Amino acid sequence: MSHANRLAAVRCAMAENSINAFIVPHDDEHLGEYIPPYAERLAWISGFTGSAGAAVVLTDKAAVFVDGRYTVQVRQQCDATLFGYHHLISEPYLDWLLTELNAGDKVGFDPHLHSQSWYQNAEEKLAAHHITLVPVSNNLIDEQWHDRPVPDCHAALLLSQDYSGQHSEAKRSRIAQDLAALQVDVQLLTQAEPINWLLNIRGRDISCLPVVLSFALLHQDGSVQLFADPAKFAGLDLQAHSGNNVSLLPVNELATALQALGKQGARVQLDPTTANAWSALVLSEAGAELVYDDDPCMLPKACKNPVEVNGSRTAHLRDGAAVSRFLAWLDRRINQANPELEHEGTLADKLEGFRAANSEFVEPSFSTISALGPNAAMCHYHHLNGTPRTLGQDAIYLVDSGGQYLDGTTDITRTVAVGEPDAEMQKLFTLVMRGHIDLADARFPAGTGGQQLDALARMPLWQQGYNFDHGTGHGVGHYLSVHEGPQRISPKGSIVPLTTGMIVSNEPGYYREDGFGIRCENLQVVQPADLGGDIPVFEFETLTFVPFDRRLIDNHWLEDKHIQWLNQYHAQVWENISPQLEGDDLAWLEQATRPI
Structure with a gap:
């Protein structure tokens, strides 16, 4: 049709x-x-x-x-x-x-x-x-929609505490205490990520997002009613994993449960920005007292515990080696015969293959953005939406990709020379790189939100009359969504303070329609900065270790501090990634991480 x-x-x-x-x-x-x-x-x-x-x-x-x-x-x-x-x-x-x-x-x-x-x-x-x-x-x-797909039924995963770092009962008890203090009887949870985090479960219901699609009711005593497809938990002991006070019910019983709460006159809390209007209408029409507040799982989920942070570090080292192998292969492939046989799709597949060679890899964390030349001007371009461009006709290539691992979620963008970039491309890349460095190197007092830091990444571009029309950074989950709130770095971003354990991306860019696109992205985790001053201060610890393309850097647009940062970062890349590489890949890494 x-x-x-x-x-x-x-x-x-x-x-x-x-x-x-x-x-x-x-x-x-x-x-x-x-x-x-x-x-x-x-x-x-x-x-x-x-x-x-x-x-x-x-x-x-x-x-x-x-x-x-x-x-x-x-x-x-x-x-x-x-x-x-x-x-x-x-x-x-x-x-x-x-x-x-x-x-x-x-x-x-x-x-x-x-x-x-x-x-x-x-x-x-x-x-x-x-x-x-x-x-x-x-x-x-x-x-x-007569040929509408039917929902898939994928088996759920009970995530070990070796990865989660905290038992579900401890998470639920903490949040239930807050509900009791607010005299809230029940919290309605409607988004998959907080529910999966709360119960230490994961799934494969959505490509690249490892969740079981579900709803949940968290009661003041810490008990939970989970509304999901029971077939996904066949052969799994959910109560032994998450706690005896967790019950599993079919999704189609949610309406009945909400109506029962209404008949009891229960005080039900929900996040009006994430709970759908249908659930609120059912509750209110049945007589429940609605209390509006933020989803209480979101902030503790965003503040990764030490086990989750350590897992993320390990996942990024593994991921950095895979991406480095891909970039090394790409450089060799450009110099071989018939590079035009490679196109955006084959490049994306090749990168996923390097990740998949690692046994801990589960799936990509999002659909890879593999974009040559003008296609890179579309920030969320996907090669399947049109005719993929081939190698050999463009000066630069942008690849934005990530992986889901049991111990962490990765997201990285590299813009690399695959032809002869002109002086303007190098200037713009360097301005983007400079903004990336200025944000990565920031220290900020407790209580600072991402909106206050966003200008650091844009200032080098602003000073030359350029900008980019997307946020500078988004939160990232722990073997969960690659886009996570409430933290983010954006001109219209969150005022939620950045604090210990929050993972955010740092990804300024520049895009010229019908021309090219540039983006430089690492993930960073917020950590206390031990400065010995009068106030608590935070800084970013870089998690991503993959070289930036030195061929695109014009030193004229950098200050000494930026060159120092780049050289130090590349030394860390060499230290962390070189033990995982060998042969031509190792030789490539040595060349790619040479000091400027």
């Missing part, structure tokens, strides 16, 4: 439901960043396959809304005769709707796919213009 026919079918369904607009977000019922194939409704209706965005279907037009990462990709994937293109941040779709609809119109939405916070705000905003927000009981996309 063409996208034009899909739009027509949805519009017929809209007419049957007497609604004038229907919102299609890129979300599932858990409202996490990554969603399974059966929830890819945005891609089905529009063709856009990015990880964030939304579409709005009206009776006579439609539009797709994406952020700065996808402004190029959306134009390549979505038919301009069917969809208008808008920036998700600067022109939110609710604002756009207000310009397109009239008083008395109705906007349909699936309450499973929108947060309670969104629902409250959207309802108020639309009502001010006499437009009604209408929850639909059956998603209009699902009714037309």
Whole structure:
């Protein structure tokens, strides 16, 4: 079915439901960043396959809304005769709707796919213009998506305390005490990552995200009702692993459990930014007292314990050797006959093969961004979305990739010369590298949030009239999501203070549409800085050890302190990675880590 026919079918369904607009977000019922194939409704209706965005279907037009990462990709994937293109941040779709609809119109939405916070705000905003927000009981996309994938059933994993560092009972007891102090009877947990962290379980329900998709109710006494597919735990003793007060129930019993809490008049806490509107509606309609607050698992999950930090260090050493082997192979391959036989897809596969050669490797932590030349200008480009470019026609290559290991999650971007970069490319790469160094070298007082540090990575670019349209750093989980909150480094980022054990990326970049893209990314863990001063201060410990491409560096744009940092970093790369390499790979590493 063409996208034009899909739009027509949805519009017929809209007419049957007497609604004038229907919102299609890129979300599932858990409202996490990554969603399974059966929830890819945005891609089905529009063709856009990015990880964030939304579409709005009206009776006579439609539009797709994406952020700065996808402004190029959306134009390549979505038919301009069917969809208008808008920036998700600067022109939110609710604002756009207000310009397109009239008083008395109705906007349909699936309450499973929108947060309670969104629902409250959207309802108020639309009502001010006499437009009604209408929850639909059956998603209009699902009714037309006749070959919709069915959910997979993958076995769960009970994560050993050797990796998690803390038993589930200790985690639950700590959070339950906080609930009791707030006189909260039950905490509703709706996102997979905090639930999996809380119970020390993992799964394979979503590619690259090692979780069991589930919901949970954490009670004031520390007991948990886990709502998941019981077949995923077949042959596993969940209670022996997580505690006797953990019970497993089918997902379809969640509504009954929420209604029972309502009948009891229970005080139920939920995070309005992550809990879907459906769950809040069921609870409130049944009589529960809703308490809104942040998910209490998020902050302790983000602050890795010493076992998790040590595991992450080990995973990064293993990962650094794999990426170094790939870069060494790439340099050799460029100088061999017929380099054009390699393209973005084969390069991505080759890199994954180097990781997979390690027995501890589970899967990639996200779909590898393997981008040559102009394709690298799309921050979240994927070679399967078009015709992959081949080696030999471009000056630089950007590869953003990561791995999931039982002891940690990795994420690294390297931009490397695969041809003859010109002086401007070298200048821009060096400015990006300089920003990376300035952030990596930062020390900051307790209470500092990522928003306050973001400018450090942008200043070298700003000073020359450049910028990049994405955050500088995101949180990273421990054998969990490669994108983790609440910590992040962004101009509109989190004010949550960065503190001990938080892992964040450091990834400034520069992107020229139809030209090239540059990004330099390492992961860092926040640690106390022992300075002997009057106030507590934190600093970043670098976890990633892979050479940056010295061929792209123009020393003119660096100060002595930046050169010193690079030389020291490359000395650490040599010390940590060389024992794992041999032969041509070792010779490559020696050359790549020479002092500037």
